[in-house]
Amino acid sequence: MSNDVVIQxxxxxxxxxxxxxxxxxxxxxxxxxxxxxxxxxGAGKTTTIRMLTGxxxxxEGKASILGFDINSEIVEAKRHIGVVxxxxxxxxxxxxxxxLLFMAKLxxxxxxxxRKRAEELLKTFRLYERKDSQFHTLxxxxxxxxxxxxxxxxxxxxxxxxxxxxxxxxxxxRSLRNLIANLRQQGITILLTTHYLEEADLLCDRVAILVKxxxxxxxxxxxxxxxxxxxxxxxxxxxxxxxKLVEDLTDRLPRVKIVAVDRNKVRIYGGILNDVYDxxxxxxRDKDIVIRSVNSIKPSLEDAFxxxxxxxxxxxxxxxxxx
Amino acid sequence: MWRDNLRGIYxxxxxxxxxxxxxxxxxxxxxxxxxxxxxxxYLRNPLSFQELVPGLIAMTxxxxxxxxxxxxxxxxxxxxxxERLLLAPISLPTVLxxxxxxxxxxxxxxxxxxxxxxxxxxxxxxxxxxxxxxxIPSLLAFxxxxxxxxxxxxxxxxxQTLLNFxxxxxxxxxxIVYPVSAMPxxxxxxxxxxxxxxxxxxxxxxxLMFSGTxxxxxxxxxxxxxxxxxxxxxxxxxxxxx
Numbered sequence: 001m002s003n004d005v006v007i008q009x010x011x012x013x014x015x016x017x018x019x020x021x022x023x024x025x026x027x028x029x030x031x032x033x034x035x036x037x038x039x040x041x042g043a044g045k046t047t048t049i050r051m052l053t054g055x056x057x058x059x060e061g062k063a064s065i066l067g068f069d070i071n072s073e074i075v076e077a078k079r080h081i082g083v084v085x086x087x088x089x090x091x092x093x094x095x096x097x098x099x100l101l102f103m104a105k106l107x108x109x110x111x112x113x114x115r116k117r118a119e120e121l122l123k124t125f126r127l128y129e130r131k132d133s134q135f136h137t138l139x140x141x142x143x144x145x146x147x148x149x150x151x152x153x154x155x156x157x158x159x160x161x162x163x164x165x166x167x168x169x170x171x172x173x174r175s176l177r178n179l180i181a182n183l184r185q186q187g188i189t190i191l192l193t194t195h196y197l198e199e200a201d202l203l204c205d206r207v208a209i210l211v212k213x214x215x216x217x218x219x220x221x222x223x224x225x226x227x228x229x230x231x232x233x234x235x236x237x238x239x240x241x242x243x244k245l246v247e248d249l250t251d252r253l254p255r256v257k258i259v260a261v262d263r264n265k266v267r268i269y270g271g272i273l274n275d276v277y278d279x280x281x282x283x284x285r286d287k288d289i290v291i292r293s294v295n296s297i298k299p300s301l302e303d304a305f306x307x308x309x310x311x312x313x314x315x316x317x318x319x320x321x322x323x
Numbered sequence: 324m325w326r327d328n329l330r331g332i333y334x335x336x337x338x339x340x341x342x343x344x345x346x347x348x349x350x351x352x353x354x355x356x357x358x359x360x361x362x363x364x365y366l367r368n369p370l371s372f373q374e375l376v377p378g379l380i381a382m383t384x385x386x387x388x389x390x391x392x393x394x395x396x397x398x399x400x401x402x403x404x405x406e407r408l409l410l411a412p413i414s415l416p417t418v419l420x421x422x423x424x425x426x427x428x429x430x431x432x433x434x435x436x437x438x439x440x441x442x443x444x445x446x447x448x449x450x451x452x453x454x455x456x457x458x459i460p461s462l463l464a465f466x467x468x469x470x471x472x473x474x475x476x477x478x479x480x481x482x483q484t485l486l487n488f489x490x491x492x493x494x495x496x497x498x499i500v501y502p503v504s505a506m507p508x509x510x511x512x513x514x515x516x517x518x519x520x521x522x523x524x525x526x527x528x529x530x531l532m533f534s535g536t537x538x539x540x541x542x543x544x545x546x547x548x549x550x551x552x553x554x555x556x557x558x559x560x561x562x563x564x565x
Contacts, residue, residue, distance in 0.1 A: 078411065094342065108327060
């Protein structure tokens, strides 16, 4: 293991009974980077984090955190990591500051530093005004922020974030992403899971795409997007539902990938541009389809994801419940 | 490592005392329930009431340790806060021991109140050392029994229902209202498989009344039940996080 690798995962596998949740995954996370596990719900992201943080035993394979084997030295590893689970699971009955102080005590933060550290974190996460409010009275975004603060109370070297912004409104999610980006500047290595492509694109230095328990690609968002740039992407908006259009275009353009982006929008990946335009307009004329717009678009991480996994973006839009 | 675990147990107990046990519902339940039983038996027959004191203290031990603990462990499993504790650098047995000790300490407070009142108001002769030898392992045994039954099920109401079965069975079979020695032989065998029988017997011994076995036997058997229940509870909880 090279010096700058802080998490090393090798052939990590998890079966729940006969169900294969994580299938021989391999990846490395380097010191100071934000590494994302990107994939739809049920891809095995949370199971991977649970194994790495000692909440679930791997069926096969190995992993180490800062050189500590997760199978035999997990308690030692836990001293150096902070974990933000998918559910904001602090104590409802305790106030913001008391939740942080309780975590500080559990992690053995010296008495003299506990309150200072807790108050610093409350200020950083803009929760100082609510320091005496019980956890259950906080908004969902505040609960998420406090859960992250609690994971940082012992000054960990690595932070695990499981779906950090799930269930948050746009403003709260943006604010939290800014806070996460700031953590990297403090030198904390972050491993996060997300099913939001935009989040992975904005935050992550490198992304591992996880589908059905397997890692299908690991690279920087930029390189992943370049993969999609190699082919043309055309986005067509129409009046009415696109499902029939997708069906008809699939018949007429058999060698290209056609994906419904939403109810009125379809994207066509690949093919010869002249041929694609010609067949789209002919089809619109034949079937009396009103085209609102046709754009040749710059590939996003979403396009790269679609190209790499063959999955529709609607799969990624299926939300998990957050607390 | 052991220092981390001891620290973990200490802070989990303190936190549980503050957030669960020393709240009005727990305290009122812990005091009202045995008081209601004591009054019911006293009013029925004030003259032979002293005979029932060991059984009533045993019941206080049983109910005060298990009543709130069943809610605490299941609620924390359901809300994910128990998982939060497991993310700290402490072991799973430490977390469970913290929970069990919380229940046992709350039970101890309630038991001391009921026992002190019984001794002071009724002027009963008592051997305090014997009382300690019985009450401490009893509290630990019933608290770990509560933990064991809690980790067997998922919902809070399931835990309460499951706990009621051994609790009420023990009330009728373990010598609280009817001496074990006077029961049919078959029932006596069943009674001696239950921890409350040894608690009642040990308490009778402590109050210088007739008892079936020695205080040391009662204390050792109760310690054995504690070890058995806690090991099974740890195993089951470990299985949940496998």
